[in-house]
Amino acid sequence: MSSDLVRRRTKIIATLGPASDGAHRMEELCRAGVDVFRINFSHGDHAQHRNRIAAAREAERAAGRPLALLADLQGPKLRLGDLLGGTIDARMSSELRLVIAASSAEPDTVPIPHPELVSSLQLGDRLLIDDGKITLIVVRADGDTRICRPLAPGRLSSRKGVAAPTRPIPIPALTEKDIADGRFAIEQGIDYLALSFVQRSTDLSLAREVFGERIPLIAKIEKPAALDDLESIVRHADAVMVARGDLGVELSPEQVPIAQRRIVRASRAAGKPVIVATHMLESMIEAPVPTRAEANDVATAVYQGADAVMLSAESAVGRHPSAAVAIMDRIIRAIECDREDTSAAAHQQAPAASTADACARAASRLADDLNCPLVVFTRSGASAQRVSATRPGQPIHALTPSLPTARRLSLIWGVSADIEPEEPRSFDDILDAVTRHEAASGVQRFVVTAGYPYHSDNSTDTIKVVERR
Known part of the structure; x- marks a missing residue:
């Protein structure tokens, strides 16, 4: 099957900057394939960030689909004094x-x-x-x-x-600037908060005390000390980023791909979304096409099972931001058509740790056996994320009454989300809503999974095959 006809599962994150400012340029990036916009709080002030957030939401409305916004905090950057x-x-x-x-x-x-x-x-x-x-x-x-x-x-x-790569540094996980920036981002309705230079899982606990439990936290792995506490960091994070820029400074070059593979595997085993970032199409800051090595780098992340790949300077200050997104989209689609190899990503999960995980896995297997789409009705997004973690071969369509949930699901592998404004009172209400939304698709059969009671975040426990006559 042509890669152009296949719905892309691995998501694309583009960093905003001078090259991509303004709703019109962001709309171009959306058309090229962006799912998540990253706002780098290492640069710019709150007025600039406020304008970018407003423009991104305008581009979202024009695109007609939910888009996530990711605020990336600067973190405790250590510098020399004045010589x-x-x-x-x-x-x-x-x-x-x-x-x-x-x-x-x-x-x-x-x-x-x-x-x-x-x-x-x-x-x-x-x-x-x-x-x-x-x-x-x-x-x-x-x-x-x-x-x-x-x-x-x-x-x-x-x-x-x-x-200092050889020694963990006892520095605070959050600076005063990070706290001010994080609170501002949350007030502006940001969907994810990325924490830089995480060294231990307690850094995430501190961030939750400061920012609250509602905002999803992404742990950026960019210090060797973080690799020593990796499993605990992954367990405490809502998502993980392989931040290869600073990680590549503190590790020798031959150790970076080993670290990337380990981080992706640990995240996949825990069912946590994982992003591979930095220098993916670096030459496209200037050149209109990437090197073949860069194309292979993107492919490697897809083969390993990453939820998303990220553009940094390519889309923020590069000369060809939309082209970089479009080429990344083409590379991902081509690799995802290689089902024999990409299916290996489905086998990286640990055994189901709960009834909800087991039901998500069963729904995924059922959809694959019946060769039909999965429809997940979810309030918090947890059910859709569980299904995504099993890496089914079929499309995953999430329905949710929550716009913030639909936006957050833009980061999750394989999930497309729509808003269902009616809150269901029973599983029959869920089935009615699903049937109504799927009517236009022409699909005659689909697997529905959800939880009951519906308002519980950890209740994925119901599966039903719906066949339309």
Whole structure:
């Protein structure tokens, strides 16, 4: 079957920025295939974000389908202070003094205004400066000062980013900026909140205390420390992102694909949505077509079973944002037609942990056996997400009375959502609503699954085959 005739299951996230600002441009991205818009709170102010959110909702109305908005918080970004003269030329034989300070008036002294970072460094630890362009090794301690040598010559500049991949840093999971940005995003009706530099599951617990239980949290895995607590982080998160940009700085290149596969597998086994992000079609920031290696990178994420793949600079500041989305859409469709290989993603789940999980799996198997669509009636989205986690070979159509739920389901693999404004009082009401919505599709048979009592979030327990005469 032609890939153009197949409904795409893996979702596409596009980051908004100057290249994609305005409702008209966002409508173009929707037509090209965007399911979720990402707003990067590392850049811009609240006025800009408010305008982008309003434009995205306008594009959603024009598209005639729910779209999710994802607010990506900056996180605790560690940076150097101000160097004497603005730069230091580090030679192989240089000894540099790391001091706890916002600035320095002495040569060969590197100020770092983060006491928790400097104090945690021990003999042999590595310090990465400016996205890994310069690596310093701690050779000894002198009180609160650390003496370092560069692994290779290079130039240090004021305010560049700094990371310590060999040691978990005891820094707060949320900065004051993150808290203000997160609360603003929630007030604006954002659908997902992504937390940067998550190191442990307790970071998510803190975020829930600050932001409440209602907003779904995405844990961005971009620190080696997070890999040490991966299963617990996945368990506590609502979704997971493989943030390969910063992860690639702190891990050696050959370790990044191994980490990606492990994160995707852990998320899939737990039934949590997982996003693969960063540098997917990087060359399209300038070029009108991607490299073949980039196409293969997108394909790998699809084969591994990711719920979504994400564009960053390609759609935010690139020269061809709509083309990047369209090409990503084409790659995904082509790979999803390779059923023999993509079906392997269905076997990554752990055994059913509850009646609801078992019913979702049974409904999925029944739809595959009968070669007919699945229709899930869901209030919170949990039932549709459970069915999606089984990776059925048939379309998943979710009906919900909740617009926020329909929007959140835009991120979930294989799910298309519609609004059913009538709240059902019984399973018969659910069947009536499903039959009414499916009438225009021409489908004669479909599998319906839902929960009863309907207002319980963990009640997926009913399956029925509906055959229209």
